[in-house]
Amino acid sequence: MDALLQGLQLVFNGQTLLVILAAAAFGIFVGAVPGLTATMAVALLVPITFYMDPTPAIAAIVTTSAMAIFAGDIPGTYLNIPGTPASAAYVGESSLLAKKGRARETLGTNLVCSVFGGLFGTIILVFVSPSLAEVALKFSSYEYFWLALLGLSSSIFISIGSKTKAFLSLMIGLLLSTVGLDMMSGAPRFTFGIPDLMAGINFIPVMIGMFALNEIMSFYGSRVEARTPPALSKDKVFGQVPSHVKRYWRNMLRGSSLGTLIGALPGAGADIAAWIAYAAGKSRSKDKAAYGTGHIEGIVDASSANNSGISGAWVPALVFGIPGDSITAIVIGVLYMKGMNPGPTIFMEGSGLVYSLFVVFFVANLIMLPIGYLAIKSSKVFILTPRKILMPIILCFCIVGAFSINNSITDVWIMLLVGIVAFILARCDFPMAPAILGLVLGTTLENSFMSSMLKSNGDLLSFFSRPISASLGALVILIWCSPLLVRLYQRYRAPHTNHTPRSS
Amino acid sequence: MKDMILGLCFMVAGIVTIYVARQYPTMPSLQFGPSLFPSLIGGGFFLGGLVLAATQFPTLRQRASEGRVAWRIDYQALLIALLPCALIVFYILASDYLGTAICLTAMMFVLMLVRKTPWLLALGVSVAASLVIYFVFSRYLLIPLPEGLLSVGG
Numbered sequence: 001m002d003a004l005l006q007g008l009q010l011v012f013n014g015q016t017l018l019v020i021l022a023a024a025a026f027g028i029f030v031g032a033v034p035g036l037t038a039t040m041a042v043a044l045l046v047p048i049t050f051y052m053d054p055t056p057a058i059a060a061i062v063t064t065s066a067m068a069i070f071a072g073d074i075p076g077t078y079l080n081i082p083g084t085p086a087s088a089a090y091v092g093e094s095s096l097l098a099k100k101g102r103a104r105e106t107l108g109t110n111l112v113c114s115v116f117g118g119l120f121g122t123i124i125l126v127f128v129s130p131s132l133a134e135v136a137l138k139f140s141s142y143e144y145f146w147l148a149l150l151g152l153s154s155s156i157f158i159s160i161g162s163k164t165k166a167f168l169s170l171m172i173g174l175l176l177s178t179v180g181l182d183m184m185s186g187a188p189r190f191t192f193g194i195p196d197l198m199a200g201i202n203f204i205p206v207m208i209g210m211f212a213l214n215e216i217m218s219f220y221g222s223r224v225e226a227r228t229p230p231a232l233s234k235d236k237v238f239g240q241v242p243s244h245v246k247r248y249w250r251n252m253l254r255g256s257s258l259g260t261l262i263g264a265l266p267g268a269g270a271d272i273a274a275w276i277a278y279a280a281g282k283s284r285s286k287d288k289a290a291y292g293t294g295h296i297e298g299i300v301d302a303s304s305a306n307n308s309g310i311s312g313a314w315v316p317a318l319v320f321g322i323p324g325d326s327i328t329a330i331v332i333g334v335l336y337m338k339g340m341n342p343g344p345t346i347f348m349e350g351s352g353l354v355y356s357l358f359v360v361f362f363v364a365n366l367i368m369l370p371i372g373y374l375a376i377k378s379s380k381v382f383i384l385t386p387r388k389i390l391m392p393i394i395l396c397f398c399i400v401g402a403f404s405i406n407n408s409i410t411d412v413w414i415m416l417l418v419g420i421v422a423f424i425l426a427r428c429d430f431p432m433a434p435a436i437l438g439l440v441l442g443t444t445l446e447n448s449f450m451s452s453m454l455k456s457n458g459d460l461l462s463f464f465s466r467p468i469s470a471s472l473g474a475l476v477i478l479i480w481c482s483p484l485l486v487r488l489y490q491r492y493r494a495p496h497t498n499h500t501p502r503s504s
Numbered sequence: 505m506k507d508m509i510l511g512l513c514f515m516v517a518g519i520v521t522i523y524v525a526r527q528y529p530t531m532p533s534l535q536f537g538p539s540l541f542p543s544l545i546g547g548g549f550f551l552g553g554l555v556l557a558a559t560q561f562p563t564l565r566q567r568a569s570e571g572r573v574a575w576r577i578d579y580q581a582l583l584i585a586l587l588p589c590a591l592i593v594f595y596i597l598a599s600d601y602l603g604t605a606i607c608l609t610a611m612m613f614v615l616m617l618v619r620k621t622p623w624l625l626a627l628g629v630s631v632a633a634s635l636v637i638y639f640v641f642s643r644y645l646l647i648p649l650p651e652g653l654l655s656v657g658g
Contacts, residue, residue, distance in 0.1 A: 175549075389625075396633065415592075427506070
């Protein structure tokens with residue numbers, strides 16, 4: 001109880017509340033400007049949170065990411081351009097609704113669904129993570145090895161597009177994680193005589209290069225700027241929302257549950273949650289034909305799912321230190337910098353920090369309602385903000401932000417090189433999330449493997465000697481075999497489906 | 505075509521990674537050491553690159569038989585895309601002498617002009633934004649950003 005009160009005290013003070021408000025405005029702005037993603041917003045924010053106390057720092061990240069995911073719906077609705085990838089799944093529905101003069105009604109429904117999804121995911125986070133943490137206390141290096149491998153494997157198999165490209169992207173992240181002094185032997189690896197690389201590659205310049213510099217380069221390479229001002233509708237924001245909620249409450253619940261679950265899977269973020277929830281909503285709908293024509297039901301599932309996915313991703317991040325998506329991958333780094341080592345012990349220390357984090361989630365999702373309302377009312381400002389002015393400013397933030405982590409120009413070089421590589425790979429449809437997970441989980445994977453090997457004198461079978469470790473190992477092997485199993489199943493089903501019509 | 509070239513690049517990167525990793529020592533109590541993971545990653549690069557290149561091969565052969573292997577690159581767009589990178593290199597090389605504020609102003613001004621922003625607006629925004637960034641980071645967050653020429657004046 002004392003810890004809870006302490007947590008409340010950490011959040012409800014002038015500084016933290018001010019940070020939450022500022023982060024909300026920043027998140028709404030970045031999310032609503034097409035081409036600037038939620039991950040980019042968080043990556044740009046990290047150098048500033050570096051100098052804050054733990055609670056305001058985490059509050060800033062949580063609020064920014066939640067707001068940016070909602071705000072991505074604003075340009076999606078008015079311009080048919082998703083503000084963040086998480087809005088892409090239902091951008092067709094929302095823009096068609098806007099053409100019918102129902103833009104504000106659509107955004108109002110999006111807002112309520114986002115708040116509902118965010119709160120649903122938070123409740124799951126609050127109730128599930130402490131119980132999971134008790135189980136995680138029994139984990140040793142064997143279990144952590146499998147968990148890290150599970151996270152990395154699912155980042156490949158859940159990714160959209162080519163699995164080979166996801167695998168290669170993961171390898172890049174893993175290679176970056178090996179730079180620096182080896183933890184076991186102390187031998188320097190890939191340091192090329194540069195002293196700044198001895199401590200390894202800091203993930204923040206990598207993040208900035210991968211998500212911000214890459215976007216800036218894409219913008220300058222694309223030649224697209226001019227956007228015609230859309231006709232802004234004058235319908236009421238919340239006028240029709242109660243009837244939509246009454247009619248589609250099942251969709252909200254289904255979308256939120258799916259979103260939380262998918263968000264909790266390592267490698268799958270809010271965007272994948274939204275796509276899967278949209279598809280699930282469509283397949284279960286009584287009005288399937290209306291999908292794709294500007295149907296409000298089409299946005300309920302996915303809009304709830306992307307915000308619940310944000311909260312869901314925090315479950316494995318807090319309990320095991322395994323990030324659920326690229327935003328929580330950044331967060332894990334921030335938690336380490338703030339001395340809040342993610343893992344089961346974070347729940348046992350009895351300090352108010354974990355409770356303050358839970359409270360921050362509730363506050364961030366609740367203030368989304370008034371701030372989101374204001375953002376919908378002033379949509380035109382965000383949509384018409386010229387990127388030709390914003391992008392150069394963001395580039396300068398990138399340089400100063402990368403430099404400020406260690407006050408070292410080497411980090412600016414790292415940001416530049418990673419940005420160029422990310423730009424080339426992104427042009428060829430390589431996903432970026434596996435690379436980030438590889439960078440964050442690479443050290444855990446290698447260290448847990450090496451210490452397990454030292455404990456067991458190099459006996460590989462020891463990874464299956466403990467019940468939880470063996471179960472996790474079996475799960476990883478099952479995931480690896482899943483493409484083969486799916487193919488075998490399809491081959492088995494094919495003759496059956498061919499025979500059925502003939503026999504009938 | 506792009507995937508084919510990238511696949512070959514990954515294969516070369518894999519060989520280089522394995523070669524570099526082989527020079528690391530092994531640990532006394534084990535058969536392996538700090539070279540294990542980099543070698544596995546190098547192997548992953550090689551195999552992944554091979555699969556990527558090999559899967560492109562039939563498409564490429566089909567296109568070659570149809571006489572359309574041409575791979576168009578918009579060089580002008582590519583050069584403009586690389587402009588932010590060139591400006592970062594400019595910052596790295598010149599910031600110690602010119603100082604952060606002047607470098608950032610120049611960079612923003614150039615980038616805005618490239619996208620046809622009216623020069624007066626570009627100049628105003630560049631000066632204002634660089635001063636805000638400089639003072640927030642150097643005075644509020646106490647980052648030792650290079651002062652350069654401004655320190656001579658101050």
